[in-house]
Amino acid sequence: MSGLRLRLKSAPVGRLDLSCLQPPVLTSETAANVARMPFEGGSLGDLFEVSAIGDADTLILAGTTDTCDGIGDHLKSGTIVVEGDAGSYTGRFMKGGRIDIKGSAGNYLGSGMKGGLITVAGSAGNFVGAMTPGEKFGMAGGVIRVGGDIGERAGDRMRRGTIVVKGKTGAMAGSRMAGGTIWAEGGFGPAAGTLMRRGTLIGPKAEQMLATFADCGEHDMVFLRLISRFVAAELGPLAPAALPARVRRYAGDLATIGKGELLLTG
Amino acid sequence: MTGSQTMQVNGVAIDDTFAEAFGMSGTALIITADSQKWANIAATTMTGFGTSVIGCGAECGIDYEVPASETPDGRPGVRVLIFGFSPDAILPQLKNRVGQCVLTSPGSACYNGLDSAQRLALSAGPRFFGDGWQQSKRFGGRRFWRVPVMDGEFTIEDNVGVTTDAVGGGNLLILGRDRVGLLETAEAAVVAINKLPDVITPFPGGIVRSGSKVGSKYKGAVASTNNAFCPTLRGTTKSELDADTIAVLEIVIDGLTSKAVSDAMRVGLKAVTDIGAAKGVTRVSAGNYGGKLGQHHYHLKDYVA
Numbered sequence: 001m002s003g004l005r006l007r008l009k010s011a012p013v014g015r016l017d018l019s020c021l022q023p024p025v026l027t028s029e030t031a032a033n034v035a036r037m038p039f040e041g042g043s044l045g046d047l048f049e050v051s052a053i054g055d056a057d058t059l060i061l062a063g064t065t066d067t068c069d070g071i072g073d074h075l076k077s078g079t080i081v082v083e084g085d086a087g088s089y090t091g092r093f094m095k096g097g098r099i100d101i102k103g104s105a106g107n108y109l110g111s112g113m114k115g116g117l118i119t120v121a122g123s124a125g126n127f128v129g130a131m132t133p134g135e136k137f138g139m140a141g142g143v144i145r146v147g148g149d150i151g152e153r154a155g156d157r158m159r160r161g162t163i164v165v166k167g168k169t170g171a172m173a174g175s176r177m178a179g180g181t182i183w184a185e186g187g188f189g190p191a192a193g194t195l196m197r198r199g200t201l202i203g204p205k206a207e208q209m210l211a212t213f214a215d216c217g218e219h220d221m222v223f224l225r226l227i228s229r230f231v232a233a234e235l236g237p238l239a240p241a242a243l244p245a246r247v248r249r250y251a252g253d254l255a256t257i258g259k260g261e262l263l264l265t266g
Numbered sequence: 267m268t269g270s271q272t273m274q275v276n277g278v279a280i281d282d283t284f285a286e287a288f289g290m291s292g293t294a295l296i297i298t299a300d301s302q303k304w305a306n307i308a309a310t311t312m313t314g315f316g317t318s319v320i321g322c323g324a325e326c327g328i329d330y331e332v333p334a335s336e337t338p339d340g341r342p343g344v345r346v347l348i349f350g351f352s353p354d355a356i357l358p359q360l361k362n363r364v365g366q367c368v369l370t371s372p373g374s375a376c377y378n379g380l381d382s383a384q385r386l387a388l389s390a391g392p393r394f395f396g397d398g399w400q401q402s403k404r405f406g407g408r409r410f411w412r413v414p415v416m417d418g419e420f421t422i423e424d425n426v427g428v429t430t431d432a433v434g435g436g437n438l439l440i441l442g443r444d445r446v447g448l449l450e451t452a453e454a455a456v457v458a459i460n461k462l463p464d465v466i467t468p469f470p471g472g473i474v475r476s477g478s479k480v481g482s483k484y485k486g487a488v489a490s491t492n493n494a495f496c497p498t499l500r501g502t503t504k505s506e507l508d509a510d511t512i513a514v515l516e517i518v519i520d521g522l523t524s525k526a527v528s529d530a531m532r533v534g535l536k537a538v539t540d541i542g543a544a545k546g547v548t549r550v551s552a553g554n555y556g557g558k559l560g561q562h563h564y565h566l567k568d569y570v571a
Binding site: 141160162179181198200219220221222223225226227229230233234259 | 298338339340341375399401402403404405406410412418419421
């Protein structure tokens, strides 16, 4: 099984749903067969230049823009490399495999994902790892790593999994969070953890911290070692430096059950 | 006891007999702490009173010290093994021993130490000490619990691997004419065995001086002294001892696999025959029940180089 490279012949005029492009399906076919597959009222070959590559079970999407939505939707295995930007809903409900985005990602990155790894070299939009309206929970497993900043409401109703951000988060990261971890190396924007019930936010600082977070003092917790090692193993050279031995713990949001925490490393 | 003396190694007679051992279930934990000293304290405490399943509920021991670089949290650790009749029989032992001896030990944490598809709920008891303040974190495929305690948090993995391929009751009987020399020889054998992974010698210092037989003249006693191997009874009972034997010591071996027990039998016997003659050891034998009870037989002749 070889890999495939699909290069957009021109930037899409409107939004383009690429959720059907799944590595296990496409890479089992020849490039010629893939080019003949029906897509958007025509064939994939109408929009993409399709060529074979050496990397097995890998799908490269080149020339993409921020209007290319749904990349890696429900992905179970294989690797998708996005040589460009990705639109909204990238990696939505992903269960396994890997998505590497060389540019930036739109809204709802990894929304509802249950497993696998997403890396973004640039920044990501709002609602990273969040739920969409009408759903019960957001991200429930896997790892997302963003090289730049992320937008508002990251991890909204997140249940499990880990989000690592090299930059900072927008407002209300971890809102209504039910579990999981968001580690922002650049810190948190305003009102982090609004209505969070459980889960962990880790960063050097938090802007406009909510009054409903209680200062529990500075502590060295074994769990910090576990997450540092886990992230290092998952992300390799992309992993942040290990957490310090002591962090300041704030418990919240006490407007709900207050079993979440904001750990400040600075 | 079956067998006869047929071999001599370095002046020590080796009985042509076998150790008869039983299938058991076993599990392994990694216990860590802020220092090796406190990891050892927690491990020693939790494996205490764990010499025999008959009286203690489980057979427990320290397998080896784990360097900080190899533990889940990067702190010094100890691997301990726990054996029981079945996974169901091990579970309450885990709950009590971890809850009373590891959870309580300053700075400790407790993790799975055995890769196995079959699992036991390691945290089922200790995490509820958190009284609702316990939190779980899942990293990859592993779930951990953080239980708030007075020195911070007790971290414990949610579940632990258990194997039903474990073996309990591998043994060596060391006989001789000098009690002190016998003990020094048995100590050397235990040191050699303890260098191997996946095995423990659960009795005090790894050595038993009160080998037992099944049953008793007294109602309710499931085991009693092995009079055939008691030197002070020679002449009054059907003795298995030679005229110059004044003491017998036994090393009991439990392992996560039959191969681990077999390897331990080999290095233990070698250690005895290497130094035994000079220490007054005259003979090595092994305990069995005629081969009808235990599934695993370890013949001493197979370990004579």
